[in-house]
Amino acid sequence: MLAQSGARDVVIAYQLVGPNVSRFVALCTAYPEATFRPLVDEPKALAALSEQLEAAGVSAEVLVDLDVGMKRTGIAPGPAAIALYEEIQRLPGVTPGGLHAYDGHIRDKDLADRNRAADGVYDSVSELRDQLVSRRLPVQRLVMGGTPTFPCHARKPDVELSPGTCFLHDWSYERMFPDMRFQRAALLLGRVISRTGEHSCTVDIGHKAVAADPEGARGLAVNHQGLTPVKQSEEHWVFRADDEPAPAVGELFYVLPTHIGPTVALHEFAYAIDRDGTIVGEWPITARRRRIRI
Numbered sequence: 160m161l162a163q164s165g166a167r168d169v170v171i172a173y174q175l176v177g178p179n180v181s182r183f184v185a186l187c188t189a190y191p192e193a194t195f196r197p198l199v200d201e202p203k204a205l206a207a208l209s210e211q212l213e214a215a216g217v218s219a220e221v222l223v224d225l226d227v228g229m230k231r232t233g234i235a236p237g238p239a240a241i242a243l244y245e246e247i248q249r250l251p252g253v254t255p256g257g258l259h260a261y262d263g264h265i266r267d268k269d270l271a272d273r274n275r276a277a278d279g280v281y282d283s284v285s286e287l288r289d290q291l292v293s294r295r296l297p298v299q300r301l302v303m304g305g306t307p308t309f310p311c312h313a314r315k316p317d318v319e320l321s322p323g324t325c326f327l328h329d330w331s332y333e334r335m336f337p338d339m340r341f342q343r344a345a346l347l348l349g350r351v352i353s354r355t356g357e358h359s360c361t362v363d364i365g366h367k368a369v370a371a372d373p374e375g376a377r378g379l380a381v382n383h384q385g386l387t388p389v390k391q392s393e394e395h396w397v398f399r400a401d402d403e404p405a406p407a408v409g410e411l412f413y414v415l416p417t418h419i420g421p422t423v424a425l426h427e428f429a430y431a432i433d434r435d436g437t438i439v440g441e442w443p444i445t446a447r448r449r450r451i452r453i
């Protein structure tokens with residue numbers, strides 16, 4: 160998807176296993192002008208990658224994925240990470256491209272606290288980098304962080320940043336991190352389709368249209384903030400109006416999704432709208448097409 164859009168430097172922030180290894184080889188072959196760097200965090204997967212890349216006569220840089228507290232993927236900074244990095248240097252078809260550390264567990268609301276936590280992560284990653292360099296291993300980049308630690312790591316000249324959510328931003332991060340003044344760039348448009356009483360209305364945005372995670376309200380109705388979300392099902396979202404009559408059937412709801420990533424992937428396309436509110440384009444959402452033919 161990125162290569163098709165002309166990107167030339169792509170981190171695949173994911174472990175490649177099973178059929179994704181041969182698909183990665185096909186990707187490298189199809190786009191020789193682009194550099195793709197996947198993650199590794201264990202020797203067997205690395206060996207499979209090396210074997211297939213070498214057999215195809217291509218070579219790729221790989222990043223060692225570090226577990227810096229998220230406890231989801233990665234290897235702890237330490238002797239096993241050094242051994243894995245050395246193995247990359249030794250094997251054919253792969254070369255060491257640096258370190259990757261995603262610190263999505265850091266969620267301090269206060270920026271000073273977040274900076275402290277992010278600095279702790281940076282220190283452990285840069286210490287590992289120094290150990291690798293002292294063993295004459297090249298560590299060309301540290302790829303770190305998501306949106307919450309974006310302002311923290313952006314202060315460090317040797318970090319390549321890897322946020323995603325901030326490109327469109329969402330209600331979850333806007334609520335949690337008031338220091339980050341990213342613009343709301345995507346809204347869902349819905350309408351009241353029914354009223355079950357004077358103080359209750361139902362909108363046509365169910366969890367087929369907005370991400371069903373995390374728990375709680377799935378979005379902020381930006382033009383009806385006095386309403387309380389009550390329940391949601393596949394195609395319906397019920398709101399309660401305590402102090403006023405509920406909006407009438409047909410009224411518009413503009414909803415800022417709580418979780419923008421999975422919400423975007425629920426839609427075939429998005430309308431691009433300019434400052435005056437005019438629709439100026441229809442953008443296909445390629446990521447929704449789960450079958451990428453490579």
Ligand SMILES: Cc1ncc(COP(=O)(O)O)c(C=O)c1O
Pocket residue numbers: 172261263304305306307321322323324325
């Ligand atoms: C590995 C990795 N890198 C970067 C990101 C982007 O983080 P954020 O959504 O906080 O911008 C994510 C998000 O899930 C991720 O999993």
